[in-house]
Amino acid sequence: MQLTAAYSFLTILQEESVPVHSYCLSFLQIILQNLEHRDIGVSNAWLDTLLAVIDVLPKETIRHEILNPLVSKAQLSQTLQSRLTSCKILGKLANKFEAHMTELTKAAILPELIELARDEGSSVRLSAFETLVNLLSMFDHDDRSQIVLPLVKSFCEKSFKADESVLTSLSLHLGKLCHGLQGLFTQEQHMWFLEFYKKLCRLGLHQENGHNDNQIENIELEKKYSTMRKNCAYNFPAMVVFVGAKNFHIELYATFFCLCHDPDVPVRYSIALGFCEVCKLLGSNVYLIHKELVALLQDDSLEVVDALLDHLPETLELMTSGGDNSGLDNKLMIVPDLVPALTSAEQRVANSLKWRSHEKILQKFSCLPHIISSDQIYYRFLHRMFTIILNNNVLPVQKAASRTLCIFLRYNRKQEQRHEIIQKLVEQLGQGKSYWNRQRFLDTCEYIMEFFSKSFFCKYFYLSVLELTSDPVANVRMKVCYMFPKLKSTLKLPADKHLLQQLELCVRKLLCQEKDKDVLAVVKRTVLELDRMELTMDTFQKRFFEKDLLDQEKEREEHLLLEMEQIEKEKQQSEARSNNEKSYERKRRDSKTGSALPKSLPTVISGSSSGTQTGK
Numbered sequence: 001m002q003l004t005a006a007y008s009f010l011t012i013l014q015e016e017s018v019p020v021h022s023y024c025l026s027f028l029q030i031i032l033q034n035l036e037h038r039d040i041g042v043s044n045a046w047l048d049t050l051l052a053v054i055d056v057l058p059k060e061t062i063r064h065e066i067l068n069p070l071v072s073k074a075q076l077s078q079t080l081q082s083r084l085t086s087c088k089i090l091g092k093l094a095n096k097f098e099a100h101m102t103e104l105t106k107a108a109i110l111p112e113l114i115e116l117a118r119d120e121g122s123s124v125r126l127s128a129f130e131t132l133v134n135l136l137s138m139f140d141h142d143d144r145s146q147i148v149l150p151l152v153k154s155f156c157e158k159s160f161k162a163d164e165s166v167l168t169s170l171s172l173h174l175g176k177l178c179h180g181l182q183g184l185f186t187q188e189q190h191m192w193f194l195e196f197y198k199k200l201c202r203l204g205l206h207q208e209n210g211h212n213d214n215q216i217e218n219i220e221l222e223k224k225y226s227t228m229r230k231n232c233a234y235n236f237p238a239m240v241v242f243v244g245a246k247n248f249h250i251e252l253y254a255t256f257f258c259l260c261h262d263p264d265v266p267v268r269y270s271i272a273l274g275f276c277e278v279c280k281l282l283g284s285n286v287y288l289i290h291k292e293l294v295a296l297l298q299d300d301s302l303e304v305v306d307a308l309l310d311h312l313p314e315t316l317e318l319m320t321s322g323g324d325n326s327g328l329d330n331k332l333m334i335v336p337d338l339v340p341a342l343t344s345a346e347q348r349v350a351n352s353l354k355w356r357s358h359e360k361i362l363q364k365f366s367c368l369p370h371i372i373s374s375d376q377i378y379y380r381f382l383h384r385m386f387t388i389i390l391n392n393n394v395l396p397v398q399k400a401a402s403r404t405l406c407i408f409l410r411y412n413r414k415q416e417q418r419h420e421i422i423q424k425l426v427e428q429l430g431q432g433k434s435y436w437n438r439q440r441f442l443d444t445c446e447y448i449m450e451f452f453s454k455s456f457f458c459k460y461f462y463l464s465v466l467e468l469t470s471d472p473v474a475n476v477r478m479k480v481c482y483m484f485p486k487l488k489s490t491l492k493l494p495a496d497k498h499l500l501q502q503l504e505l506c507v508r509k510l511l512c513q514e515k516d517k518d519v520l521a522v523v524k525r526t527v528l529e530l531d532r533m534e535l536t537m538d539t540f541q542k543r544f545f546e547k548d549l550l551d552q553e554k555e556r557e558e559h560l561l562l563e564m565e566q567i568e569k570e571k572q573q574s575e576a577r578s579n580n581e582k583s584y585e586r587k588r589r590d591s592k593t594g595s596a597l598p599k600s601l602p603t604v605i606s607g608s609s610s611g612t613q614t615g616k
Contacts, residue, residue, distance in 0.1 A: 087127035136180030177236030233270035277312035279318040297341040313367035362400035369411035406447040435473040453555035
């Protein structure tokens with residue numbers, strides 16, 4: 001009954017069934033009275049209602065009806081539940097008074113929080129500590145430096161020595177605490193909090209506690225320690241801000257290494273989630289954690305690898321091009337380790353049953369043209385995409401591999417390699433024996449239409465797609481029929497008039513000869529759409545001006561890649577000629593030296609001989 005009443009009062013407030021003034025007169029006192037209900041569940045329900053009510057109450061009502069009675073209920077003489085409730089209400093009230101009543105917050109709320117932070121009950125102290133951390137921005141510089149900072153430091157010291165139950169929450173809020181008090185620490189205090197954080201990062205590890213496996217009996221304590229280290233991993237980016245990127249290697253690298261190699265998966269998972277943020281914060285020093293990225297990519301747990309994947313493109317970009325120390329030389333230094341780690345991660349994910357993770361990593365690989373060279377992609381990744389498309393049985397995985405392969409092709413800088421890839425697509429997929437492969441060819445063609453210019457698609461794939469209108473499998477023919485409007489949209493008249501005639505010929509052939517009723521129905525619907533497209537062709541330049549510009553940009557980039565390839569070839573040929581000329585010049589000089597040597601040699605010999613004879 002009490003729970004129902006609490007939820008009903010909350011619903012009345014949320015739906016604004018009565019004015020706020022009337023609500024205060026009718027319901028506020030009932031809510032306040034039931035906060036001290038003996039049943040904790042009921043008490044918490046009424047507390048949730050009160051916290052929601054505070055958002056809409058006038059400040060004067062809060063001051064007289066809630067704040068004044070709250071002071072007495074926060075005293076040590078009150079029950080533990082009453083003191084805990086007081087902490088939560090104080091936190092809510094402080095946010096309410098943030099803009100206009102800072103002095104009231106300082107005069108009324110801060111003293112109560114300080115009192116509660118010294119409470120004999122550990123849960124009360126913890127609640128007061130959490131409230132203080134959440135309200136740091138509310139207090140002025142003097143209060144934070146003279147009151148909050150010493151209080152928090154004392155709280156941390158006592159908790160570490162005698163109250164391990166509080167350390168879990170403390171480890172979760174430490175990063176926010178250090179960030180909120182940034183600029184207030186003396187050098188000594190700064191070092192103390194940093195060392196405190198490092199100790200939390202090592203809690204429960206055998207080398208820190210001097211335990212061995214036979215001595216550890218308390219499994220619950222192990223779980224607590226693991227949770228603390230996980231929280232420390234979560235807070236690591238905040239601690240990087242705390243020490244500064246310049247001091248990272250000296251102050252935090254060893255701790256980061258330990259967290260990345262922690263024996264518990266949740267800890268490594270947490271550090272992997274924040275890895276990209278750490279890269280951003282390190283800036284030009286990001287090269288320091290390259291080995292840790294490789295280690296996490298090769299982690300035994302696929303959960304850890306999966307945690308890296310969400311921000312993998314950004315992480316790799318930061319690793320290979322972020323900061324002053326990551327020019328071309330550094331990029332070349334990174335790649336030898338990075339490429340095997342990426343391929344290994346993909347192989348292990350592929351061998352697992354987690355196809356969604358496999359799909360994700362293949363999607364993320366689409367960033368690689370911006371990270372590593374075209375040759376490295378060609379030899380280490382591109383053929384792997386082909387293998388997945390041909391052999392994998394999971395459709396989303398195949399499509400992800402197909403899309404990434406098209407992006408690899410888009411940025412490939414060697415015409416010979418591009419032609420080889422196109423040929424394999426047409427022969428192994430478009431003309432493959434399996435109808436499943438032929439369908440994947442059509443999926444790939446849709447990606448090519450998305451990433452490449454119209455002229456590129458028409459030159460290499462258009463006719464291969466039309467050939468599949470004669471495919472023996474109805475599903476393949478149907479898929480081609482669905483693509484007819486897209487195929488027509490790639491044509492540029494009058495240059496592609498012959499391709500338009502081929503398309504119309506295929507449509508007429510299907511209308512006359514198609515026996516499958518479902519395919520025929522699709523053809524008839526598509527014909528209507530094609531006719532409507534013809535009507536819009538006259539106004540193409542006006543209606544599709546932006547698309548036309550985009551296509552021109554794609555075509556320009558494709559020509560640019562060809563030009564860059566030609567420039568590279570000419571450069572290589574020039575270097576080869578230069579080397580040949582130098583080699584020829586060296587040989588010519590050597591031959592001159594060799595031919596001069598026999599002429600002078602007898603003179604030396606005869607001179608020495610005559611000298612010898614004279615001596616004799």
